[in-house]
Amino acid sequence: MTAGTPERPEHSLEAYLDGLLADSERAEFDRRVRSDPALRAEAECQARIDEALKRLYTPSAAGAPALASLRAASTNGRAATTLRSPLSAARRARPAPALRRGLAVAAAVAFCSLAGWQVWCFVRPAAVVDAYAAQAWRSMDTVYRDEVSSGLKPSWVCKDNEEFARSFEKRFGQPLYLAPPPSGVTVAGLSYCNTITRRTMHLLARVNGSPVMVFADSVPDDTRPSLPPGQGLRLFRREIGKVVLYEVTPLSEPRVLDLFYDPATRPAHDTTWQSGPTP
Amino acid sequence: MGRSTGGTRADGQDHPAGIDAAEFCAQFQASFRVLWLIAAGTVGEASLADDVVQDAALIALGKLDDFQPGTNFTAWMGRVVRYVALNQARKERKFRMTTGDATLADGDTPLAARSDLRGGPLPAGRDDTRVFDQRIEEALQTVGEVARACLLLRTVEGLPYSDIAALLEIPEGTAMSHVHRTRRYLRGRLAVWQANGPAAKEEHA
Structure with missing residues (x-):
């Protein structure tokens, strides 16, 4: 294969599948995928290939x-x-x-x-290796399904909002607080995954009984992930300072993203929601 | 303690030692998945990746002073892994040629469509996952090692293209192009398989 620049990725299915499209372009492509069976078949085929690659090429226990x-x-x-x-x-x-x-x-x-x-x-104490760095990469929808199937059990439950903020500051250099959840919203805690990057953290919550997750990572490391169509899930994105947040939800609107806030700017919220793929 | 004292190199200047064994082990462990994928992508077989990474680690252990502190450990180690993997791939090709097994071929013409496509409708159920995986694996073996490594690092590990480019010492645009073209190629291969149907499978089997 020869070196060169990618072939117009901004308009290709590859760029869409790769999460490289801008929000407006992705929304437009979502519509095309929903209305074009051939395009949808291509996207689903690629999703199957990606899953196969993850099955085939994951370091074994050996x-x-x-x-x-x-x-x-x-x-x-x-x-x-x-x-x-x-x-x-x-x-x-x-x-x-x-x-x-x-x-x-x-x-x-x-x-x-x-x-x-x-x-x-x-x-010298033994070298501390990040226990989460060795996790296999999983897409957001895979993490969502895995967490739901295991009963939304968090890896860490913060004892107060200060500890919650410190978790974000330590990981992303930006403290984030969580406003008191409104009626119908319960927050289970935090877990960690290799999704946007190896340092992705996600909040587990339920909204009126429906599992909802918010994935957090550093803005510079944001890979603009998307959800495969037909999963019954929606993706909403928000940036707060150095942190990018993605809410994965089966609901039609984000219910947890708005609870996050930067203590320096409270109570002003940046509510520029950006909708991702729809079911 | 634990860090060696460094020495004088060919340029006549003193350099501090690169990395000590303890630090090497810690960084090696943290980089293991990426290194493993580079190995699997370069050699083309997941079953050989463990050995390749082990061999590379042993070689690197003998060259700890070559590592420049402050530089990217994974990129340095990745270079050793690629070197070992390419040697291993060459040995495998020789081994297969002498034993009559020529399934690994065509490494230098990564996206060329081959005429010996075996076919059959794409499996749909979970029971046929193994068949589907086998087809993907076969198709990947006809892809060049750099393209394969790019694809695995992006798809399995989700690395940004800038990281892939640094690890494989190629331009970022090339890494992206490899991934996109290889994905398109794999979908094309599956489509051909599906179109050929069971008859084609039987004919070529």
Whole structure:
């Protein structure tokens, strides 16, 4: 394939599926998708392909032992060849000389780092790895379905609004408060997902019993996601300072987005709702 | 402690050590999914990606001083992964040629329609998911490694094009073009499969 600029993505189905269209263009394309069966079939076909790709190309559980083995090899100098999986061993009964030299060097380096590593472990706490960074990417509608099927159980329930604001400030550099929910709206708590980016946070709520979720991420990292048609869900977008919020709801209008506010600007709300794909 | 002392390089200037083993392990773990997808995309088979990433990690462990602090660890590690994956892909091709298995082919003509399309209506039910996945996998093996890696990083990991471009050392527009063209190509392949029907499947089987 040759290098070059993309072919007029602003008008293509690819740009639509890729979330690259501006809001007005996306709304126009939504209408086209709804009215054009062939276009809708293309969009649905692509959705199936994307789901297949996620099934086929997700690191298996076997990846975890590899990491553990790598850590072990880097700390105790264990022969690097012990990292070989049975598949690898069967395919390559004998590593190439260059690779063997590399493995020997790696083992030697790992062995030499043992003393330093041991001291390091004493003087420094273990590296904290973001538990959510390893999550597989999921689309908003997938996260929505997953959360609904698991009963809207949040990963974190903030004890007060200050803690809620700190969660946003720590993650996105922008504190956000939540106004007291009106009658019929109940907020369950916060969870985390790899959706807009790996740092996406989402609020779980119910509006008159219907599950509603608000996904939050940094404005500069916004990928302008969209929902596939025919899911019975609507997407509403709002920006508050450095944070972009997306409400995924089966209802015809956003009911939770308006509850978020920046403490510096309260009570003024920017209510420039932008509608996404409709059922 | 834990960081090596660095040294003098060919340019005669002293450089601080790149990264220590502990930091490497932490960053490797955080980057593992992306590295795995680069490996899977480059080598073309998910089943080989674990080995490729492991090999790359072992090589990188021997070159920790080459890493420049402050630069993108995943991009640095991704370069090692691509190097190992390309070598692995070459070995696989040789292996398949000597054993008569030539299913992996055509890597340099990524979007060329092939005449040996096997067919059958697209499966609709969940029971046929495996067949559908198999067709996608087959079609992807006829796509170039860079295009495949771009597609996986965008679709599976949802990376922005700027990140994909940095990881694969290609222009951002090229990364986007690879993704869009490959998606279109895959839909085209599925449409041909569907149009050919069961008879075509039997004929080519």
